[in-house]
Amino acid sequence: MIPPAETLPKDSSAPKKGVRQTEQRKAVFEALMAKADHPNAVDVFMRVKSRMPSISLATVYNCLETLTNAGLVRTVNHDREPSRYCANLTEHAHLFCTNCNSITDLPLQNPMLPEQVWNLPPGITIARQEVAFQGLCAQCSTPDPASGSAPSAPLS
Ligand SMILES: [Zn+2]
Numbered sequence: 001m002i003p004p005a006e007t008l009p010k011d012s013s014a015p016k017k018g019v020r021q022t023e024q025r026k027a028v029f030e031a032l033m034a035k036a037d038h039p040n041a042v043d044v045f046m047r048v049k050s051r052m053p054s055i056s057l058a059t060v061y062n063c064l065e066t067l068t069n070a071g072l073v074r075t076v077n078h079d080r081e082p083s084r085y086c087a088n089l090t091e092h093a094h095l096f097c098t099n100c101n102s103i104t105d106l107p108l109q110n111p112m113l114p115e116q117v118w119n120l121p122p123g124i125t126i127a128r129q130e131v132a133f134q135g136l137c138a139q140c141s142t143p144d145p146a147s148g149s150a151p152s153a154p155l156s
């Protein structure tokens with residue numbers, strides 16, 4: 001079992017240079033913003049490493065934790081997979097594709113408070129909502145005409 005990021009020691013041997021950490025955190029955040037495919041920590045690490053070769057996986061975990069604690073990034077958990085990360089801060093649900101394992105953001109049709117959407121028993125307080133669906137993403141639910149794997153959209 002891989003321990004969740006939350007249990008990693010915070011005061012390991014992280015460099016105490018504030019500027020450097022800010023730089024790394026910025027790179028991690030930019031990697032998340034660049035592609036909204038809900039990568040896990042290792043995916044983020046691979047992306048950041050290509051432009052910042054000195055960064056370590058532990059640093060990426062630390063940056064992700066800091067960003068999550070700061071409310072700039074959300075963790076997305078599905079089954080027993082490692083946490084994935086989402087930098088889309090608008091209220092949305094997640095569709096987990098059972099075929100390709102992708103996660104698609106589903107924005108709310110009409111932004112509403114949880115108590116307007118759900119029938120909450122009395123005495124319940126909602127701190128954060130996390131709505132998840134399972135199904136097929138657009139790519140997987142589109143029947144491909146020639147059984148080719150190329151995700152083309154022949155519209156004309
Ligand atoms: Zn998302």
Ligand SMILES: [Zn+2]
Binds near residue numbers: 100101102137140141
């Ligand atoms: Zn899919």
